[in-house]
Amino acid sequence: MKPVRDLPIEKLRHSLLDWYDAEGRDLPWRIRPEARAAGQIADPYAVWLSEIMxxxxxxxxxxxxxxxFLDRWPSVHDLAAADEDEVLAAWAGLGYYARARNLIACARAVSAAGGVFPEAEKDLLALPGIGAYTAAAIRAAAFDLPASVVDGNVERVITRLCTIPEPVKTSKPEIRQIAAEIADPGRPGDYAQAIMDLGATVCTPRKPDCAGCPWSFACAARAEGHPEAYPVKAPKVAKPHKHAVGFAVFRGETIWLRKRPSRGLLGGMLEVPSTEWRTEKWSLTRARAAAPLDVQWAKRAIISHVFTHFSLEMAMWRAEAPTGWEPDEGGWHALGDVDQLALPSLMKKAVLGAL
Structure with a gap:
């Protein structure tokens, strides 16, 4: 591993910023160096929105x-006043729905405080859904203030630059320290965007473009001849595989959907009711006992979905609602409106699998 003291920090800063001035990506929420130099400033709301997404x-x-989102809710006040279900529906497809709930909570907190995002790290960290990385990214990109931004791309760049021999999970503090020492205090906003671009477009996970890298002169992994060996991979842990039975209740061209609890996986999103998600398979008798209706169920497709920490296999059953039956919770939704609802990907699969 290359010691930090051996890194030519000033040369690294200058070469990266020169590369970014010429090759950096044009992104809709980003202020390019020439625009920043001309006095243009970023919209903190737009920067925050992009970073959460x-x-x-x-x-x-x-x-x-x-x-x-910007078209529908152009300001933090607009988003703060939005209906939560509408925001969740607009978020569907981005995954990790706790972020969407925190998005609403953060917008409401900022709106209540006057609609101005704070610049201080401690104040940003006090807002819902903003952690160390997001706070640093907002400080650098929105306010051009000194901050060391470390995301997955930056972690990969630093581990290759210094050939860090431990997996990222155990070497994060060391990576952050090195990244902070290199970060340019003179152009913090541009530097933060530059190092993230470097990882996203040049120092990629597979087939990195070492010939086009502004840091190739100092990269220990390139000197070793196998940069793809970094970051060192941690031993794989087998994901649990779970089973469930989903119950789709139809009434003509409508389907009954209910809202999941606000906390937990897919919290606050609409769902097709189901059994518990468990590692054991469900017997026919036990699945029927968990059904929301005592009717004749027809077995349909078996759908599969992969979450971050486990995979799920859900057998879909369907039934027509008895005449006069009304659910105690949730409501009826037209099948043609499914794409506009706050349905996570799993539940969209469930609806289609039950048709």
Whole structure:
């Protein structure tokens, strides 16, 4: 591993910023160096929105959502006043729905405080859904204040630069320390965007473009001849596989959907009722006992879905609602409106699997 003291920090800063000035991505929420130099400033609301969306997805996937949200809720006050179900429905497809609930909570907190996002790290960290990375990204990108932004792309760059021999999970403090020492205090906003671009477009997980990298002159992994060996991978842990039975109740061209509890996985989203999700398979008798209606159920498709920490297999059963039956919770939704509802990907699969 290359010691931090051996890194040519000033040269790293200058070479990265020179590369970014020429090669940095044009992103809708970003202020390019020439615009920043001309006095243009970023919209903290837009920066915050983009950072929350990008936490668990890619720029190409998040960008249409970003424009949709800004068009529908152009200010933090607009988002704060929005109906939660409408926001969750607009978020559907971005996953990790706790982020959407925190998005609403954060917008309401900022709106209540006057609609101005704070600049201080401690004040940003006090807002719902904003952790160390997001606070640093907002400080740097929105306010051009000194901050060391460390996301997955930056972690990969630093581990290769210094050939850190431990997996990222155990070496995060060391990575953050190195990244903070290199971070440029003179152009913090541009530097933060530059190092993230470097990881996203050049120092990629597979087939990194070492020939086009502004840090190749100092990269220990390139000197070793196998940069793809970093970050060192932690031993894989087998994901649990769970089973469930889903119950789709139809009334003509409508389906009954209810809202999940606000806390927990897929919290606050609409769902097709189901049994408990468990590692044991469900017997016919036990599944029937968990059904919301004592009717004749028809077995339909078996759907599969992969979450971060486990995979799920759900056998879909369907039934027509008895005449006069009304649920105690939830409501009826037209099948043609399914794409506009706050339905997570799993539940969209469930509806389609029950048709």
């Amino acid at each position: 990008l936490q668990q997805t890619t720029v190409p996937h998040a960008t249409p959502y970003y424009f949709k």
